[in-house]
Amino acid sequence: MPTSLKGLISRVLGRDRVVIPVVRLAGTIGTIPIAVRQSITLASVETALARAFSHKAAPAVAILVNSPGGAAAQSHLIFKRIRALAEEKNKKVVAAVEDLAASGGYMIALAGDEIIVDPSSIVGSIGVVSAGFGFPELLSRIGVERRVHTAGKSKAMLDPFQPEREEDVARLKAIQEDVHTAFIDLVKSRRGAALADYPDLFSGAFWSGTRAVALGLADRTGDLRSAMRERYGDKVRFRMIRTERSVWRRRLRLSSGDEAAVGLADRLIALLEERLMWSRFGL
Numbered sequence: 001m002p003t004s005l006k007g008l009i010s011r012v013l014g015r016d017r018v019v020i021p022v023v024r025l026a027g028t029i030g031t032i033p034i035a036v037r038q039s040i041t042l043a044s045v046e047t048a049l050a051r052a053f054s055h056k057a058a059p060a061v062a063i064l065v066n067s068p069g070g071a072a073a074q075s076h077l078i079f080k081r082i083r084a085l086a087e088e089k090n091k092k093v094v095a096a097v098e099d100l101a102a103s104g105g106y107m108i109a110l111a112g113d114e115i116i117v118d119p120s121s122i123v124g125s126i127g128v129v130s131a132g133f134g135f136p137e138l139l140s141r142i143g144v145e146r147r148v149h150t151a152g153k154s155k156a157m158l159d160p161f162q163p164e165r166e167e168d169v170a171r172l173k174a175i176q177e178d179v180h181t182a183f184i185d186l187v188k189s190r191r192g193a194a195l196a197d198y199p200d201l202f203s204g205a206f207w208s209g210t211r212a213v214a215l216g217l218a219d220r221t222g223d224l225r226s227a228m229r230e231r232y233g234d235k236v237r238f239r240m241i242r243t244e245r246s247v248w249r250r251r252l253r254l255s256s257g258d259e260a261a262v263g264l265a266d267r268l269i270a271l272l273e274e275r276l277m278w279s280r281f282g283l
Helices: 003-013 042-053 072-089 104-109 166-194 209-214 224-232 257-279
Strands: 019-026 060-067 092-102 114-117 122-124 206-208 237-241
Touching: 019 042, 019 224, 042 072, 042 237, 060 072, 060 104, 060 224, 072 092, 072 104, 072 166, 092 104, 092 224, 104 122, 114 209, 114 224, 122 209, 206 209, 224 237
Parallel strands: 019 060, 019 237, 060 092, 092 114, 092 122
Antiparallel strands: 122 206
């Protein structure tokens, strides 16, 4: 068959189009003990990532990120899985930030060979935080007795219904330092010489997308569609790969005594913490 005829048939069938698989990772990272709340874990995105990288003709895979962060381990596991698939399938990864890529969200974005941000995106927060609430006197005021029995003096460390202890806080801070150091090393290994010599870069501060580019945390401002058209032409097409959503719903059940009070409190605390994770970035 003449080459020109082959080209005509390919154009008619749409075979000259470049298809880019897109996986959108949106929400807090890690398991959230609340009914009907979406979160990002390796288990929830594994299938979508595998499907995206299985497209043989795709020259790249796009990862849309919109997350305030969350569990450090899950963030790193997702980062490593994306990089492993990229190397195995020999594909470029483009990370595009929507509203937010902070903390663990930014760690996932680091899996991109290129990071694209909107000028108004919020990027950074390279640090580690553990936040919660303390209610050491609440149960006694409502007539509920808290009973905790442990084998090991630190097993109930930082229980929100017990007074905070200095040695527990010191132990937590030591863990945070280890995790923070690993995060910093990952940023340096991925962003390399692009990083600006800026004293607050790893302080947990965050910036606009425009400023993030200037600091070397991202490569360019723009949007995924425009960037891919610049690279692969106007006929580039995107194929959204859906992530799995939890199909179970955990109901709030009121029972008697300590179980009801603590169970309800745990869920309300988790809901508040999730909301605070977004609101601290103005979202």
